[in-house]
Amino acid sequence: MKKDLEKVRNIGISAHIDSGKTTLTERVLFYTQKIHAIHEVRGKDGVGAVMDSMELERERGITIQSAATYCTWKDYDINIIDTPGHVDFTIEVERALRVLDGAVLILCSVGGVQSQSITVNRQMTRYKVPRVVFINKCDRTGANPKRVTAQIREKLGLNAVPIQLAIGLENDLKGVVDLVTMKAVYFDGDNGENIREEAIPAEMQAEADAARETLLDTVSMFSDELMEAVLEGNPTEEMIRAAIRKGTLALEFVPVMIGSAYKNKGVQCLLDGVRDYLPAPREIENTAFDLDKNEEEVILESDPDKPLVCLAFKLEDGRYGQLTYVRTYQGTMRKGDTIVNSRNGKKAKVGRLVRMHSNEMEEIDSAGPGDIVALFGIDCASGDTFTTPDISLSMSSMHVPAPVISLSITPVDNKAQGNMSKALNRFTKEDPTFRTFVDHETSETIISGMGELHLEVYIERMKREYNAEVNVGAPQVAYRETITQRADFNYTHKKQTGGSGQFARVAGYLEPLEEGDYEFLDQIVGGVIPREFISSCDKGFVGSLAKGALAGFPVNGVRCAINDGAAHSVDSSDVAFQLAARGGFKEGYMKANPVLLEPIMKVAVEGPTEFQGAIMGSINQRRGMIIGTFEEGDYTVVEAEVPLAEMFGYSTVLRSLTQGKAEFTMEFAVYRQVPRNVAEVVIAAAKKAQEKKS
Amino acid sequence: MLKTDLIAKNPMGAFSRDAAGHDVERMGLVMARPGLGKTAILVQIALDSNLRGKQVLHVSVGQTIEKAKVWYDDILADISTNAKHEELAALQLEVSRNRMIMTFNASTFSRPKLEERLNDLIYQDIFRPSCMIIDGLDFSTVDRKTLADMRELQKEANLSLWFSAVTLREAQSETVVKHDMPAPCDMVDDLFDTAIMVQPEAGDNSKIFLNVLKDSTGCVPPGKSLRLDPTTLVVWGTYF
Numbered sequence: 001m002k003k004d005l006e007k008v009r010n011i012g013i014s015a016h017i018d019s020g021k022t023t024l025t026e027r028v029l030f031y032t033q034k035i036h037a038i039h040e041v042r043g044k045d046g047v048g049a050v051m052d053s054m055e056l057e058r059e060r061g062i063t064i065q066s067a068a069t070y071c072t073w074k075d076y077d078i079n080i081i082d083t084p085g086h087v088d089f090t091i092e093v094e095r096a097l098r099v100l101d102g103a104v105l106i107l108c109s110v111g112g113v114q115s116q117s118i119t120v121n122r123q124m125t126r127y128k129v130p131r132v133v134f135i136n137k138c139d140r141t142g143a144n145p146k147r148v149t150a151q152i153r154e155k156l157g158l159n160a161v162p163i164q165l166a167i168g169l170e171n172d173l174k175g176v177v178d179l180v181t182m183k184a185v186y187f188d189g190d191n192g193e194n195i196r197e198e199a200i201p202a203e204m205q206a207e208a209d210a211a212r213e214t215l216l217d218t219v220s221m222f223s224d225e226l227m228e229a230v231l232e233g234n235p236t237e238e239m240i241r242a243a244i245r246k247g248t249l250a251l252e253f254v255p256v257m258i259g260s261a262y263k264n265k266g267v268q269c270l271l272d273g274v275r276d277y278l279p280a281p282r283e284i285e286n287t288a289f290d291l292d293k294n295e296e297e298v299i300l301e302s303d304p305d306k307p308l309v310c311l312a313f314k315l316e317d318g319r320y321g322q323l324t325y326v327r328t329y330q331g332t333m334r335k336g337d338t339i340v341n342s343r344n345g346k347k348a349k350v351g352r353l354v355r356m357h358s359n360e361m362e363e364i365d366s367a368g369p370g371d372i373v374a375l376f377g378i379d380c381a382s383g384d385t386f387t388t389p390d391i392s393l394s395m396s397s398m399h400v401p402a403p404v405i406s407l408s409i410t411p412v413d414n415k416a417q418g419n420m421s422k423a424l425n426r427f428t429k430e431d432p433t434f435r436t437f438v439d440h441e442t443s444e445t446i447i448s449g450m451g452e453l454h455l456e457v458y459i460e461r462m463k464r465e466y467n468a469e470v471n472v473g474a475p476q477v478a479y480r481e482t483i484t485q486r487a488d489f490n491y492t493h494k495k496q497t498g499g500s501g502q503f504a505r506v507a508g509y510l511e512p513l514e515e516g517d518y519e520f521l522d523q524i525v526g527g528v529i530p531r532e533f534i535s536s537c538d539k540g541f542v543g544s545l546a547k548g549a550l551a552g553f554p555v556n557g558v559r560c561a562i563n564d565g566a567a568h569s570v571d572s573s574d575v576a577f578q579l580a581a582r583g584g585f586k587e588g589y590m591k592a593n594p595v596l597l598e599p600i601m602k603v604a605v606e607g608p609t610e611f612q613g614a615i616m617g618s619i620n621q622r623r624g625m626i627i628g629t630f631e632e633g634d635y636t637v638v639e640a641e642v643p644l645a646e647m648f649g650y651s652t653v654l655r656s657l658t659q660g661k662a663e664f665t666m667e668f669a670v671y672r673q674v675p676r677n678v679a680e681v682v683i684a685a686a687k688k689a690q691e692k693k694s
Numbered sequence: 695m696l697k698t699d700l701i702a703k704n705p706m707g708a709f710s711r712d713a714a715g716h717d718v719e720r721m722g723l724v725m726a727r728p729g730l731g732k733t734a735i736l737v738q739i740a741l742d743s744n745l746r747g748k749q750v751l752h753v754s755v756g757q758t759i760e761k762a763k764v765w766y767d768d769i770l771a772d773i774s775t776n777a778k779h780e781e782l783a784a785l786q787l788e789v790s791r792n793r794m795i796m797t798f799n800a801s802t803f804s805r806p807k808l809e810e811r812l813n814d815l816i817y818q819d820i821f822r823p824s825c826m827i828i829d830g831l832d833f834s835t836v837d838r839k840t841l842a843d844m845r846e847l848q849k850e851a852n853l854s855l856w857f858s859a860v861t862l863r864e865a866q867s868e869t870v871v872k873h874d875m876p877a878p879c880d881m882v883d884d885l886f887d888t889a890i891m892v893q894p895e896a897g898d899n900s901k902i903f904l905n906v907l908k909d910s911t912g913c914v915p916p917g918k919s920l921r922l923d924p925t926t927l928v929v930w931g932t933y934f
Contacts, residue, residue, distance in 0.1 A: 155758065514779055613814035620820040628759035628795030629811070631802060639759055672787075 005302055006280045008370045010327070012081045012096050012129070014120045015106035020136045024106060024261035025069070025080060030191065031268055032071035032078070068314070068325055068372050070355045070362075073271045079372040097127045099313045099327035099372065102278030104270065109135045109143035113151040114606060121156045130248050132255050132273050138166050139173045139260040149256050160254040161218045163244065164269065165211055167201065176258055176266050177204060179212045180240050185269060192264025216240070222247040241276050248277045281370025286329045288385070288393040291342060298393065300330040302369040307331050307388040308339065311395045312380050315430045324375045325356070329395070331388065334366040339386040342394045352376040381429050403435055404599040404644055404668045406448035407455060408473035419468035420445070427458055434458060442693055448478065450668065452648065477645045479682060480597040480671055481548035482557040486511040489588035490564070493580035501571040504580035506537055508562035510588040518545055521561035529565040533577040537562055540581025549586060550594040551686035556671075560585065596679045599644045602669040605654065607662025609636045614657045622646035623678070641669055696777050696785060701745050704773070705929055706738045708914045709888060710825065710854055717748075717824065718911045721848045722856045725879055726892035730902060732858035734927035735892065736827045737765045739856055743825040744792050751823035753808065754797045755830035762795045762829075772926045794821050800832060805843040812851065825854045833859040834878045845885045875907065887911050892922065900924055
């Protein structure tokens with residue numbers, strides 16, 4: 001069966017937390033008849049929304065993992081990725097965006113453009129994802145879609161123009177005016193499933209005419225045909241849709257739609273919008289790197305007969321083993337085919353192939369370009385590329401940030417120990433920002449990630465899904481060390497007390513590196529250190545970087561240069577030079593004026609204006625640097641940079657300061673030097689901990 | 695080293711201190727038609743205070759925090775020619791520690807609101823500006839009372855307060871000759887100690903001058919001019 005690729009849409013739904021993503025997705029599934037009843041996210045029936053498939057998500061009312069879902073709307077196949085809203089899980093958002101062709105950005109009609117929407121929008125721009133905006137929650141008190149549209153233009157810098165108007169707002173929300181068809185649309189029936197089109201209410205005609213004119217003015221820029229028709233006064237619906245589509249695909253225009261998913265208003269129109277304005281897989285250019293040709297970029301073609309290229313973007317461990325979500329970009333994957341993981345060259349056979357609907361699945365025989373499907377029994381990590389055996393292409397790797405926070409976990413008993421390992425093994429494969437290792441000195445298991453909530457969620461999942469109860473240590477900030485000036489060293493490692501001895505002398509200097517973590521510079525002339533031992537020196541330095549002499553934290557930003565040395569014809573060895581390099585590093589390090597670095601987070605606190613003083617005070621107390629404040633009406637945003645170490649427990653403090661009316665988001669910004677007085681405390685604590693260990 | 699050099703070389707220093715280096719508080723105004731670098735000039739005036747360790751409050755009406763921040767980073771990078779990467783980064787960080795950006799919607803900006811914010815900062819000892827920039831206020835709609843209020847605030851808080859204003863197109867041609875304030879600022883002339891007009895040379899947009907129309911503090915004699923680099927919008931050189 002050859003599918004009509006023009007009728008496929010791979011879309012994501014992303015937004016600020018609590019903007020109603022999951023509720024909207026639930027409605028979409030209902031109207032596309034994938035589900036037959038609606039369950040609210042925090043509904044009284046206790047069933048929860050279908051997309052929130054994990055128990056924890058249902059309980060907290062937030063979506064953590066993006067579930068891929070397939071549905072059909074008016075003969076179009078739509079794959080939906082429901083993406084998480086919290087900044088701590090942005091890797092999931094970024095990964096989802098990578099495999100999407102288009103996206104729906106949801107904004108709350110009351111909250112407007114909030115900090116997370118800005119982050120998500122930036123990510124969408126980075127991955128060149130065409131988008132439509134849906135202003136949700138128009139039934140809520142204080143709803144103001146006009147203000148939100150103005151914010152989209154100002155804060156997100158998008159050329160956003162409404163293609164609908166709301167008929168009534170807040171409690172009076174009745175339906176929408178479609179500015180393309182110039183008809184009023186109402187949603188009748190218990191679940192808004194019956195659409196009724198009527199003439200625009202007389203009192204709205206003037207407003208609608210003006211709004212349509214603005215729309216036509218803007219989109220006629222994308223179509224000469226439409227511009228002429230507008231001048232002649234006879235633009236057709238098809239022309240307008242084509243122009244909106246053209247502008248949207250070129251990332252130069254963003255259509256704004258309006259409604260309330262909770263009140264079942266406007267969702268079907270949004271689905272029409274997805275069909276009409278978001279791209280089919282063929283309309284998006286995807287590229288891969290040719291590993292045989294020095295990573296030359298190649299453009300992938302959405303042709304089912306070309307060699308297969310697909311990307312594993314998400315892993316899940318289910319009842320039937322590992323489930324790998326893949327997006328095919330080129331070629332066709334069939335049951336029984338052999339595919340190759342281009343990262344490690346491992347071959348695998350395609351066993352079961354399924355299309356996912358939240359946590360139910362549908363068996364299929366093949367998947368063509370643009371499909372999003374799941375495979376069983378394939379061992380890989382997320383971000384791996386699979387191809388047919390005769391080509392060697394890799395999709396560009398995704399940007400993975402380094403973790404900024406860590407904590408120790410200790411299983412409560414032996415049973416938990418085994419389960420914990422299983423859980424960690426799976427989580428690290430699924431989420432590259434979540435890492436784990438064993439501290440050899442304390443034998444404790446350390447997990448690290450992008451924020452407190454990020455780690456908390458994994459600890460809860462361990463308990464619920466793997467029955468692994470663990471004791472959790474206090475969160476630790478991932479400090480680093482670096483040097484601030486150049487320092488020379490000249491170190492001789494000598495053990496020649498009979499028998500085979502060890503001898504090596506290494507001299508050179510350490511200096512700060514502007515960019516990057518480490519650089520090795522070989523300035524040896526005349527072979528005073530034999531060639532074969534140069535790499536030993538490099539190894540020795542690398543070994544020293546793991547633990548700085550200042551407080552035992554990893555060392556970054558150092559250039560290690562060697563320019564002199566000596567060797568012994570019998571007693572010099574790889575080990576001797578490694579030890580000499582380590583000795584040299586130690587000698588030079590403390591002279592190079594080492595300092596402590598700490599992660600600084602970009603924090604945005606949003607809340608009512610009356611609390612602005614209190615919010616700024618709370619940031620100031622946390623060694624925060626207030627970058628600026630933004631005020632609009634009764635609502636204010638304070639942007640600041642605050643050391644991560646000071647942010648523990650901030651949500652509780654903020655809640656009590658503002659009667660629970662303010663919220664904050666944070667993401668890693670940069671590593672910066674710790675002030676001297678604070679550094680002294682950190683170093684003393686680190687030394688004490690080390691003494692305790694030994 | 696870089697810092698002392700920048701302070702010494704900044705020709706805008708004359709708009710915040712006297713020849714002996716003492717701060718001279720004032721209410722100042724930079725006028726130009728759109729796109730001639732008003733914000734850049736205000737930022738350079740602010741940087742003089744900022745680099746000398748004084749705190750600067752940058753109030754932007756209708757612009758985002760990010761945009762205002764970028765102005766400072768860019769101007770600093772442009773004037774720090776030959777500075778090493780890490781030296782510049784350290785200076786940018788130092789400048790941002792002594793600077794706070796407040797953005798308002800055009801419709802929500804008022805003296806009581808600004809004063810409330812300012813008091814929030816001062817009473818909690820978070821920030822105590824000695825220089826305040828108000829960029830983007832629409833002088834064609836703002837009333838005399840608002841500016842008179844601001845003048846009062848400037849005197850009470852004992853700080854330097856600088857505004858930018860867009861001049862009306864028809865008022866731009868003859869003003870240099872008359873040394874008067876162009877419309878719409880002519881109605882509030884008396885409230886300001888210092889007024890600067892930014893103008894390109896007649897028929898030549900590659901030469902932009904800063905003409906000092908008025909300075910009652912006596913630091914810069916009126917009628918003096920400075921040149922502005924039209925690509926970077928950085929003010930260079932000495933008065934002529």
